[in-house]
Each structure stands twice: as C-alpha cells, then as structure tokens.
Amino acid sequence: MKSLYNFVVKPKGERYNNKKKVGDSELILNTEVYNHQYVNRIAIVVSTPIMLETDIKPGDEVIVHHNVFRRWHDIKGRERNSRSYFDEDTYFINYDQMFLVKYCNSFSDNNWYAPPGYCFIKPLKAIDKFNVESERPNMGIVKYSDGTVEEGDLIGYRPKTESEFMVENERLYRVLSNLITIKYEHQGDEKEYNPSWAQSS
Numbered sequence: 001m002k003s004l005y006n007f008v009v010k011p012k013g014e015r016y017n018n019k020k021k022v023g024d025s026e027l028i029l030n031t032e033v034y035n036h037q038y039v040n041r042i043a044i045v046v047s048t049p050i051m052l053e054t055d056i057k058p059g060d061e062v063i064v065h066h067n068v069f070r071r072w073h074d075i076k077g078r079e080r081n082s083r084s085y086f087d088e089d090t091y092f093i094n095y096d097q098m099f100l101v102k103y104c105n106s107f108s109d110n111n112w113y114a115p116p117g118y119c120f121i122k123p124l125k126a127i128d129k130f131n132v133e134s135e136r137p138n139m140g141i142v143k144y145s146d147g148t149v150e151e152g153d154l155i156g157y158r159p160k161t162e163s164e165f166m167v168e169n170e171r172l173y174r175v176l177s178n179l180i181t182i183k184y185e186h187q188g189d190e191k192e193y194n195p196s197w198a199q200s201s
Contacts, residue, residue: 002047006092009043012061015069015088039070041165046090056101063100063112063167068093099174100144100167112144112167119180120144120165120172121155125193135193139184140173148177154190156182170194 001008017040045060056062068084068091084091100112100120114120121140126133142153149155157180162173171194 001090002050003092004051005049006094007048007056007062007098008046009062009064009068009091009093010046010089011040011069011091012042012044013040015040015071039066041066041069043068043091043093052095054095055103056098057103057105059105061102061104062098063165064093065097065099068097099165114144114146116146117177118146118174119149119155119177120167120174121157121162122170122172123193125191127189127191134195141190141192143170143172146177149180149183154184154186155180156184 041063043062043064045056045058045062047058048054048056067082070082072080072082074080082091084093084097086092095115098115099118100114102110102112104110112120120143122143123135123140126136138159139154139156142149142151142155145151145153157175161179162175165172165174
C-alpha cells in the first residue's frame with residue numbers, strides 16, 4: 001500500500017507500552033487509553049509517499065507523535081482511534097509527525113537522526129544544593145542534532161519550549177533549533193539526569 005502524500009507506518013510491537021516484566025509475572029502499569037505517556041512512539045515505515053522525495057526507506061524506524069497510535073474516548077464514552085488509523089498495522093502520517101529517524105536500511109550505525117529544525121537534549125542534574133528541583137532548567141547536552149549545533153554541546157534554550165520524549169529508556173527534551181540561545185563551555189561538573197523510572201520503563 002502506498003499513499004500520495006503520507007507515510008504508511010505500523011507500530012513496532014504493540015500500540016501501548018504499559019506492561020513490565022517483573023520476575024515471571026507481567027505488571028500492567030497503566031489502563032487509561034488516553035494517557036500519552038504509555039503510548040508506543042516507535043513505528044516501522046511500511047511505505048513512503050509517492051509525491052515526496054525522501055531518504056527514509058521502508059523498514060526504517062521513526063519516533064512518531066504520541067497521538068498516532070493512541071486511542072481516546074469521545075463525548076459519549078465511545079473508544080476511538082486517531083485520524084492516522086487505517087487498521088491495527090496500518091497508519092498514515094505526515095512528515096512533520098516524525099521526530100527521529102533510524103535509517104536501518106541505509107546506515108549500519110543504529111543511531112537516531114533528528115530531522116531539520118529540531119534537536120534532542122539530555123537534561124542535567126541540578127548541582128545547586130539550595131535548588132529543590134532535580135535538574136537544571138533550560139540547559140542540557142545535545143544528544144541528537146539536526147546539524148545546527150554539535151552532538152555533545154552544552155547549550156541553553158528558551159524557557160518552556162521543550163517537549164519530553166522517551167527514547168530507548170532515556171528521557172530527552174525536543175527543542176526547536178532556532179530556540180537554542182547559547183552554547184556553554186563544559187565545566188566538568190555536568191551530570192546527565194535520567195531518572196530511575198525512565199531507565200526501568
């Protein structure tokens with residue numbers, strides 16, 4: 001199946017990541033279909049748009065918007081699927097609904113790549129003993145870059161412009177590249193902050 005303007009994708013695994021293996025048992029972490037935090041965001045590309053030239057190929061993996069696979073309830077309490085839904089293994093999405101790409105068929109490095117316009121930032125642990133927050137605000141280390149800054153750079157960005165993502169058990173912030181305001185010199189006291197709940201998900 002091919003679409004003129006949309007990518008056709010399917011979830012990698014199930015639509016929700018709300019189960020965890022504990023010994024020989026399986027623990028259900030969440031039963032609310034509308035909670036975006038437990039929605040699977042990794043998709044496998046089935047086909048690319050006919051009318052769009054792209055480096056993405058069928059079989060590549062992409063991190064998608066949390067609403068792609070999410071179910072929700074309408075005003076009458078009926079369970080609905082997103083407008084991307086065609087069937088359980090077929091979803092139609094736009095290019096701007098993909099946030100990271102892993103080129104499984106083109107490169108062998110198994111890394112994620114950020115599309116133009118965005119960078120993904122690792123938050124830093126707060127070092128100020130008088131700070132009640134766990135992490136430094138509006139500051140982090142670049143994990144995935146679109147080329148605007150270098151991966152590994154210590155940067156600052158505008159307040160309240162980040163979106164939280166979970167990528168391979170790592171909590172990251174997606175930030176518009178043009179909202180990165182400063183590049184700092186590393187001082188040697190920077191510690192990445194990845195809470196224990198993120199590592200165990």
